[in-house]
Amino acid sequence: MNLVALGLGAAAGAGVASALMGLLVPRPARAAAVGLGSAVTGAAGVLAGIAAMTGQTWSMAAPELLPIAGVFLEVDALGGLFLAVAGAVAAVAAIYGIGYSRHHADGRAPQAVLPLFVLTLLIVPIAASVGTFLVCWELMALTSLLLVLTEHRRRAQVGEAGRWYAIMTHLGFMAILIGLLVFTAQAADDTFPALRAAAATLSPAVAGLVFLMILVGFGSKAGVLPLHAWLPRAHPEAPSHVSALMSAAMVNAGVYGIVRVGFDLLGGGARWWWLVVLLLGALSAVYGILQAAMSTDVKRLLGYSTTENMGLVLVGVGASGLFASAGNTVLAALAMAAALLHVCNHAAFKTLLFLAAGSVLHATGSRDLDALGGLRRGMPATTAAFGLGALAASALPPGTAFVSEWLLLQSLIQGLPNAGIATSIVLPVAVAAVALTAGLAVATFVKAFGVGFLARPRSDAAANAAESPATMLAGMGLAGVACVALALVPGLALPLIGRVAGGIAGTQTAPATGALTIELAEVTGTLSPFLLTVALLAAAVLVVVALRVAAARPRRQEARLWDCGAGPMSARMEYTATSFAEPLQRVFDNVVQPVQDVDVTHYQESRYLVQAVEYRRQIPDRIERRFYEPVLLAVARWGRAGRRLATGSVHRYLGYGFYTLCALLIALVVMR
Amino acid sequence: MVLSLWRKIRRTGRVAEPAPPPPDAAAGPAVAELAGSVQIRHVDAGSCNGCEVEIGSAFGPVYDAERYGARLVAAPRHADALLVTGPVTRNMAVALRRTYEATPEPKVVVAVGDCARDCGVFAGSYGVAGAVRDVVPVDVEISGCPPRPEAIVAALRSLTGR
Numbered sequence: 001m002n003l004v005a006l007g008l009g010a011a012a013g014a015g016v017a018s019a020l021m022g023l024l025v026p027r028p029a030r031a032a033a034v035g036l037g038s039a040v041t042g043a044a045g046v047l048a049g050i051a052a053m054t055g056q057t058w059s060m061a062a063p064e065l066l067p068i069a070g071v072f073l074e075v076d077a078l079g080g081l082f083l084a085v086a087g088a089v090a091a092v093a094a095i096y097g098i099g100y101s102r103h104h105a106d107g108r109a110p111q112a113v114l115p116l117f118v119l120t121l122l123i124v125p126i127a128a129s130v131g132t133f134l135v136c137w138e139l140m141a142l143t144s145l146l147l148v149l150t151e152h153r154r155r156a157q158v159g160e161a162g163r164w165y166a167i168m169t170h171l172g173f174m175a176i177l178i179g180l181l182v183f184t185a186q187a188a189d190d191t192f193p194a195l196r197a198a199a200a201t202l203s204p205a206v207a208g209l210v211f212l213m214i215l216v217g218f219g220s221k222a223g224v225l226p227l228h229a230w231l232p233r234a235h236p237e238a239p240s241h242v243s244a245l246m247s248a249a250m251v252n253a254g255v256y257g258i259v260r261v262g263f264d265l266l267g268g269g270a271r272w273w274w275l276v277v278l279l280l281g282a283l284s285a286v287y288g289i290l291q292a293a294m295s296t297d298v299k300r301l302l303g304y305s306t307t308e309n310m311g312l313v314l315v316g317v318g319a320s321g322l323f324a325s326a327g328n329t330v331l332a333a334l335a336m337a338a339a340l341l342h343v344c345n346h347a348a349f350k351t352l353l354f355l356a357a358g359s360v361l362h363a364t365g366s367r368d369l370d371a372l373g374g375l376r377r378g379m380p381a382t383t384a385a386f387g388l389g390a391l392a393a394s395a396l397p398p399g400t401a402f403v404s405e406w407l408l409l410q411s412l413i414q415g416l417p418n419a420g421i422a423t424s425i426v427l428p429v430a431v432a433a434v435a436l437t438a439g440l441a442v443a444t445f446v447k448a449f450g451v452g453f454l455a456r457p458r459s460d461a462a463a464n465a466a467e468s469p470a471t472m473l474a475g476m477g478l479a480g481v482a483c484v485a486l487a488l489v490p491g492l493a494l495p496l497i498g499r500v501a502g503g504i505a506g507t508q509t510a511p512a513t514g515a516l517t518i519e520l521a522e523v524t525g526t527l528s529p530f531l532l533t534v535a536l537l538a539a540a541v542l543v544v545v546a547l548r549v550a551a552a553r554p555r556r557q558e559a560r561l562w563d564c565g566a567g568p569m570s571a572r573m574e575y576t577a578t579s580f581a582e583p584l585q586r587v588f589d590n591v592v593q594p595v596q597d598v599d600v601t602h603y604q605e606s607r608y609l610v611q612a613v614e615y616r617r618q619i620p621d622r623i624e625r626r627f628y629e630p631v632l633l634a635v636a637r638w639g640r641a642g643r644r645l646a647t648g649s650v651h652r653y654l655g656y657g658f659y660t661l662c663a664l665l666i667a668l669v670v671m672r
Numbered sequence: 673m674v675l676s677l678w679r680k681i682r683r684t685g686r687v688a689e690p691a692p693p694p695p696d697a698a699a700g701p702a703v704a705e706l707a708g709s710v711q712i713r714h715v716d717a718g719s720c721n722g723c724e725v726e727i728g729s730a731f732g733p734v735y736d737a738e739r740y741g742a743r744l745v746a747a748p749r750h751a752d753a754l755l756v757t758g759p760v761t762r763n764m765a766v767a768l769r770r771t772y773e774a775t776p777e778p779k780v781v782v783a784v785g786d787c788a789r790d791c792g793v794f795a796g797s798y799g800v801a802g803a804v805r806d807v808v809p810v811d812v813e814i815s816g817c818p819p820r821p822e823a824i825v826a827a828l829r830s831l832t833g834r
Contacts, residue, residue, distance in 0.1 A: 562749055562774050565767030 004058040004075050007048025008126070011087070014040040015119035022112030034111045035098035035471070038118050042094060045087025045122040052080025053496040059128065069131025072191050073123070077500045078264065081340060082125035082256045085347045088482065089249040090118040096355050096475025097241035099468060100362060110150045110239070117143035117245065124253050130180045130190040137176065137253075141169045144250060147242040148234050158237045165234035168227065172220030176257070179213030182206065183265070192265060199267045207266055211273050214261045215280075222254025222310040223303075225284040226623050231307055232291070236299035236367065240358020241475070243299060247306045247354055248347040255313050255343060259336075262321065263504045271325045275426055278318025282433035284311030287591075287623070289440040293447065293584050294592055294619045296369045296577040298357045301448055302350065305393065308437060309346040309401075313339045315430050316408050320505060322423055323415055329507035331415055334520060336501035337494070337511045338407035344493060345400045345486050349392035352479035356386035359472055360452070363465040369448065369577035374457030378465040383453045385476040390445035392483040395438035398533045400487040407512065409434055410525045440584070447580045456571040488530045491518060578617065585619070594619045688736040692822075695830045703831055705778045706752050708741045710831045712782075713751035713775065717768050717804065718794075719758025722818035723785040727755065730821040730828070737825050741832035748772075753780040753831060756804045759791040765801040772808040780831055783810045784824065786817040793817075 018037025025033045052058070052075045063070035075083070097114065120140040127133035145166055152158040184190045186206065187198035199207070220227035231251075235243045258277065262269060288307030295301040316339025323332035359382040360375060361367055376383045392400035412431045416424060457463035467473070486493060498510040512518050517528040563569045585594055599614040646653075714727060730737045731744060745751050748771045760768055772781065783804040786792040790803050804810050814827045 560770070560773065562747065563770075565770040565774075567770070 003051035010044035018115035038094035042087040042091030049080040049084025072129035074128035079125040086121040086249040093241040099471035148238040161233040161237040168230040172217040176217030218254040218257035223307040232303035235303040244354035248350040274321025281314025285437040293444040332505035334511035335411035342404035348482040353389035359468040364461040371459040390449040394442040714755040717764040718761030723757040730824040735821045742828040748774040759787045782812045
């Protein structure tokens, strides 16, 4: 019995059925029906994905289904991994969406599109021909765009975010299209096996062009610098369960594309490809987390953190390519396993964080950290969920990201001794970038959790926040369980991921083994996250008990908090997200280049009496300003110039057609 | 920069005046518990800043009150003694009381200057709540408007006993 076929069949059936239910079921039951249906779709995807990772394969060819191109599907281990991750995120987000969309997005269109989006997320990693892949890719972009625009009537920013997303994602699509078509032109047909066969005959220049084009396209989907601009705009404006789907599942498609085309179809390629990937990844990681650290909008912060994590994944992918091109397949498999494990980990904690942020948005109507605080009392479960997610996202020992970042650092450090000049310069830089990113991530998530959930509420909405409905809590609970499992016993997932990575890098040796204690192959390195966590917990308990015992000796006294005699202390005296990030902003002043403006108004009677002080601070995305604004200006100028050609005169347009035709005919005659 | 500082220190030498003989009697029962080290929180309850200048001078290099074990600290939670100056204005009455409550036992209150003792020239003013002893219990009083640094140092030595 082929579990892959069973899972995919179930997913397709459930997905289409839920889309129909979204259209037909009346409003009261619509969210529940679609949510359950989408959850089944996702779960079936997980089943198929895990079956594929354990070695089952399945393929389908239906040349007549889609005109000209046909539909070809094939599930292998790599596709299975991304299939499983997307399915798991979709299942959790869909359950959460039942409660969430009742107030935010239970219209007919968003509910019908959600299962379709889930379905395209599942099909993209198993498409086995260029035509099928591009159609699914475009459907994924369109359905997610529709979901981003769900709340466009309520907030004007949604429309703008949607425009950015639509344009950027289609530019990326064009780059992928060009790259894959140039590739296909050298092959017998557009199926992946034919491309694989043709890869050996490609000239290095053509292969390099193909790789650069697909890197641009897939990089823009993964939110990698400098094509990240849409991500911190579109992800926050979407409904939160859609944000989770996009940020935890859809961006992975970009990584999948780079790995699939770069390693599988093109068969590795030159060293400089992977140096570019690694450097882009390192830059994205540092820049993404820096912007996240400065951000005060919690969902925007999470969006930038996605850029950071995709950057880390690409560091792993790039390192893997470097090692593979140097012939060290075991190390390549280790770096790839680290990258793929980080994909899984990121999916788990980013889902949890976005769902918790959505729960806060649901309860308070605000995403602004400076207006939140004190949510611990009203929303204990959401606070626990966000705290767990924040711990998982910062690369500290009991956290989820720690394991994969440890693996990544191990592979980078172990790669140093047998490297060429370029590699031996780049690898230490990458190690430093990963370490800096890890440190900034801790600061970022301490800020997000401490300012957003602890201390006192800074607004009435935060003070009156109440816990979210049960389905939302269930979604967060599932994501939390996944985070804890990946953090404590990564040995559950690592053998499967190691097999996938080994398959990509072309080695039989599993890069990492062991259930409780991870042991690396061929390099010395062991890590036991479970024992580490137990030791940490034991130490924490010991300290608490010791403190209790020590503090119990003198009688405890209740005393008024020292407030400089002025009191009572108000929420205005607390650290805000802005003030917490201020020291960091000062350190990285040259990089982030904040715009600050202090305006002091005096009384007319005396210059010594201040009437009002106005302080404005803005941290614009610097890359956006330097890179996008000139391009946008040039496009606008080009458009104005083009308008002179189109005056609205029909005669003129007919003339254009006539002269173009004549010029074409003359050119044909001359060139014959 | 650092070198020139060292040179300045070497060239100047000690400028502190020779220490007068130690005090005979301690100021109160709390003093024995303080055992020669008194951390002091200064509270300006409405002073004209004349007393502040003299306190600054008492802790400066010439009178150098720190050599007798007295030290200024930044919060009442760290303090053994409060050094209160000025008549207690209505704005500062609650703050002074809270500062007193925030100071751990055993604690000593020193009222510095005539204003702190009996409101000085501000007595009867609409903004004045009273002398320091009307708001918190006072252990030591220093008279003068403003008191000379020697007087402040002498009073502090009666607390440290050194």
